[in-house]
Amino acid sequence: MPDGIVPSTLTPPPAIMTECSQPALWKNISDRKVADRKALLDQWPDWHLQEVTPESIKDISKIPISHLTAREYEIVHLDATGLVEAIRDRRYTSIEVLWAFCHVATIAQDLTNCLTEVFFGEGLKRAAELDKHLEETGEVVGPLHGLPISIKDHIMVKGHDTATGYIAWAYKTVASKDAVAVDILKKAGAVLYVKTANPQTLLALETNNNIYGRTSNPFNRSLTPGGSSGGESALIALHGSPMGIGTDIGGSIRIPAAHCGLYGLKGSVARMPHAGLMGSHDGMDAIIGALGPIATSARDLALFCRVMLQYQPWLIEPPLIEIPWKQEVVDGQGIPKRLSIAILWDDGVVKPHPPVLDALKRTKDALIRAGHEVIVWESVDHQESWDLLVRLPDKTLFSRWRRRVPNGGNPFTVAEIFKINLAREAFRAKITAHWNATEARTSTGRQVDAVLSPVAPTLAPPHDSTSWWGYTSYWNLMDFPGAVFPVDRFYAQDYRPLDISSDIKLPSQARNDTEKIILDQWDPAIYDNAPVCLQLVGRRLNEEKVLGMMQVVESAIGSARSGF
Template sequence: MPPNGTAHTDAVAGPATLPPHPAQAAPRGAGAAARGAARVAPSAGERAAPERADVSDFALSPLSPREREIVQMDATALAESIGARRFSAVEALEAFCHAATVAQDLTNCLTEVFFDEGLRRARELDRHLEETGQVVGPLHGVPVSIKDHILVKGHDTATGYIAWAGRTVAEKDALAVDILRRAGAVIYVKTANPQTLLALETNNNIYGRTLNPHNRSHLTPGGSSGGESALIAMHGSPLGVGTDIGGSIRAPAAYMGLYGLKGSVGRMPHGGLLGSHDGMDAIIGALGPLATSARDLALFCRTMLQDEPWLVEPPLLPLPWRQDLADGAGLPEKLAIAILWDDGVVAPHPPITAALARVRDALLAAGHDVLVWEPLAHRDAWELIVKLYLLDGGAEYRALTAPAVDPAVPQTAWILDQAPARGYSAAEAFALNRQREAFRAALAAHWNGTAARTRDGRAVDAVLAPAAATLARATTARAGGGTAPTGTSRTIRRSRFPPGRGSARRRGGLAGQEERRYEGAAPRNETEREVRAQWDPLAFDGAAVGLQLVGRRLGEERLLGVLGRVEGAIRAHDAASASA
């Protein structure tokens, strides 16, 4: 796919871990090395890694050929192979543990490591399969990694706060983790998230900064599920569980060339998460998967809903998974896709615009209807979402990040600088909720209005958009800039998919044209000026380019069906271009 570029930042030599703050509690887990986690001897490639920015394949170097085959499978293929006894659950877990150890050394992506616990469960699963000839469920023997703020019984849930480190050992599993275990998944690590969770990069004062294995010198793997994205990108996990309100699955997936799904609120299990503002429902997140294939997104959702979790978690909607829809049943022969080229606030980095153009060309070549999605009040949406994030004026966040307790990292400071001077009254909170609902209704009407512009007079099937206005964020960039993922997470759901990686040093072709146009345009506002000032193609050389596909609320299956069609069009167009 198109070449990549990004912002220049100060270089760091390796997994940058902050020195402990004087007030820091001794956490139950403070990195793999501190806990004496099992690891493999470093290879020559691993020892050379500090001199390399791109270490994305270094985790493969210590592995045997058979282990390399295992860790490069998606979760669907791995589950099938274990069920067919081509690999054992123990063999699969050992391979991913080896890769995860290298990933931790090079990117600082893990918070809790419990390989021995995972190996005990893997042995149980192997015995069960040997004795009964049956798998226990659809994820039999598949290693699954879990974001730190999701409860895993017996393990810490520090959630990026020093005040919680070592004091939040879970007494039970989150509902999603319980479902995964019963489906045969092997839980073996927890992954880093940022302080407060309100950041599109991953940095806190317990574990330090998590790095992007495509470019450790300059880039973040995203946030708040950045530990997951770094681990999966380095072959340390085939499937991870993250959470998302304003991009916390989608941005990390986009930054690391992965697939991710931020589903509708009320669709996937959400009980058993630890975080600030527990009980606040003015704006609600969603739990979802990060994976290496689109079919793994469906596998995760199908597994989550097979046991009717709405009987345990009342807010969930009783909607069984429809795999036929995810496979494309019921879709029209020719789709109607709208493209958001620019949100009206910050123009996307040139490689993102080039990726959008490439997908547009593929869709048109396949005969699909393509039109422009006009942005709808993105700046207003951002201002509203910040108010909903900080109804108490940021009081709880400030108490947890007081200078003497856990100093605010830059991204925390940035978001809290936007908090009101005082918390909102009940009447003011009610007014904000009315604004939220008015925005949701306006967005629905805007979507319905596309019927007047499509060939067959029906509203578009999906919106294709940047996953963010920038490629992977620079490690010193401010937290803001880029409002493509609007504050409408309760109205629509989004799937992130990877057009690819490339070299920003190739400045010709469509990407080069977009770059010249981008560099020659005058910034429209101060936010865009700041983002453009960071633009340096060589600093983002080799970074992933990711887009997102947006569907209507409660249409996760249909959205994955549309994604399959879009990717089919891309493959066909690429093949035709290659043979021309």
């Protein structure tokens, strides 16, 4: 059990400068952080690419792995579960595993700007210790012995900065303790070696900040890798990390996972450890994020959760709910042989782009072929959920929408907060009743087991063009777990949308300004080579069931672990 860690966030972080009165100083700090990172990477000059990759080359997804030895290539193509097994069986040493990932991470940084703090040396030292331990005792130190794991910047790692993209926090937020999740990872034997980029404020579905600038999508550098855990998704998609931890309060795990063709899980609040995150919204009860894994396989999502809960984090982090991990449910126990799945084709606010609808159509057909039942999820109150969500946190964080929210962005009074909390509860009760009511529409008389939904209305969009969070944030407001999984890749050439007219009737005209912007953005050429992912949503605190059902869905579409 982790020893008594008091959440480190209780010490308030330095004030954020919302207006910078000293632009010169501002630029200096950014330059220094970038130079520090370069210096650390340059300690291993052989890992850098020797030639510059022209900006015009958009798909750089195969470049890092093309510079590996055969053995390195083999290593970085294993998932976390496979790596842990291989190290335990002494097929690889921890050192050589980390070496391969550091090699790729260096190139990944050069190509996508995905890293923040770099501590390869510390990681290699730890890996050497672990190898020695295994050799001497014949025992692993824990269930993640030797596994490299990357950490999103705002999660505290002892001895490293937690600048989180804020200039004002740079060099001032060196963590004196590990976040609870990081502490568990270390106890379990994981090896830490990098932290990854997130956008300033964290409340963005792209990744850009004043310290390091923008992170790009490895499959098409004109596109965003998503956010706020976008450093993670870019790095993992390039095989620069087998697994990373992100956080999700409106889509920040699921969107980057989807935009980079990965697996991601946003669990219910308080299921996974959450203490030790740097952020500007501590003490905010009304809406809380969830920490979770981004990985390259479905089974790795379960591995992460299983390990986290094995260490009984609820004994040291009071808000956590004591529900031990039920791996047997992930493995199928209690999951109906014939699933009833409701498909959310359209949320009533922004109709998804054709490749997203195609993915739903293909998955639907595959599910029906495999004997499952599929019905339509009637979307309810997506715009309303968004309007409510942006009122829940301290609105100073939502400066982008300040003019769009009531009260002109001024702080609410306590009475107003109570009212908004009541509206949140009314929303949850309404959608819960809506879900319960599906029992009238299934052939079994059972409520639907899951909702299959887009992750976003578009594939990874061009930088700075993300306009609608509703397909993810809706489930944050519900506090329902959502898992993202890859189903396809989009190629613009000769693209023809599937005919879904017999599946669902969708409007041909934009219903609002947001939808107009997104519909106008549709042009196959823009999204060329972007990954296509979907989201499976289950009921609150049923993370295991969601992962178990995801495997059933994957097996139906035959895409399980095919990778791309």
